[in-house]
Amino acid sequence: MAATAANRRVILKDYVEGYPQEEHMELLPATEVPLRLTSDDPPGSVLVRNLYLSCDPYMRPKMSRPVRASYTAAFVPGSVITGYGVARVVDSADPRLSPGDLVWGITGWEDYSVVKPPVTAFLSKISHGADGGVPLSYYTGILGMPGLTAYVGFHEICAPKAGETVFVSAASGAVGQLVGQFARLAGCRVVGSAGSAEKVELLKTKFGFHDAFNYKEEPDLAAALARCFPEGIDIYFENVGGAMLDAVLLNMRVHGRIAVCGLISQYNLKDGEKDAVRNLFAVIAKRLKLQGFIEPDHKHLYPKYEEWVLPYIRDGTIAYVEDVAEGLENAPKALIGLFHGRNVGKQLVRIAADDE
DSSP: OOOEEEEEEEEEOSOOOSSOOGGGEEEEEEEEEESSOOTTSOTTOEEEEEEEEEOOGGGTGGGSOOOTTOSSOOOOTTSBOEEEEEEEEEEEOSTTOOTTOEEEEEEESBSEEEEOTTGGGGOEEOSSSGGGTSOGGGGGTTTSHHHHHHHIIIIIISOOOTTOEEEESSTTSTTHHHHHHHHHHTTOEEEEEESSHHHHHHHHHTSOOSEEEEGGGOSOHHHHHHHHOTTOEEEEEESSOHHHHHHHHHHEEEEEEEEEOOOGGGTTSOGGGOOOOOOTHHHHHTTOEEEEOOGGGGGGGHHHHHHHHHHHHHTTSSOOOEEEEESGGGHHHHHHHHTTTOOSSEEEEEOSOTTO
């Protein structure tokens, strides 16, 4: 008889309007699952033991009723929540992967997941894990989706030049903290915004931002940006939207570039509450480039990014801060905390030891 293991799962109970609460999700009692693929699993499937789960802002829109404007499918109430994670292969029908391999990519919020095609295409083998001098958890962040997102948005879309000015909103988060450091390495002057004095200090001391401010303490965001950028902003890395984007548009320089990564200020608003962007005339007047993007479209750049960033990680040039929640049972609380600014750095959940 095949060996089995206890498997706990976190499901979405129902679609969410407004801010999600812990009761919108549920940790189901453990059930026994086989530790090998079965005849019910389609060819090319991979069975993995999940080690780390990533909490990311893009997961919030997936908790709402499906909308045509979304770029990713909504979660299905009653089904396991999915997201990026780090896992160890237990059994594989994918010729790229073997039992014992470490991978990062899309998996389930559960102890064990059967990842099926076409989602298996998003599983990447980890070759620079614990034995390569970097923590496995980094593949939920700097060496995973957020890292490639920061790299593509800043280097590929914004095409920085030394001496330019850069503004990053939500700058202490998983992506923002990297964009600021990439900007510094490119010879740019970089300023970030965050939502607490602790995070502002982190930006200036840990991540090397030239300046930073607490947006919650600024009654006039446009004036705050004018103070930080008296000659205007060349590059804006957008993570927030709403009033912040409106203020930035007024302070952009001619031919400035805006990489639209996220709009976290809008995710928990009901349809009638969503902020209108009122200063779009600046896009024409200042001949701005404003481009949205998502990481999967640029997956082909990952080898180039990994080769570029690994030396900076290993020699300490680039710092990375993680906020680690312990246990699958704490995953819903960790995800919800993103939308209240509770996390400091990249939010992730550890659900098993690296050597399991």
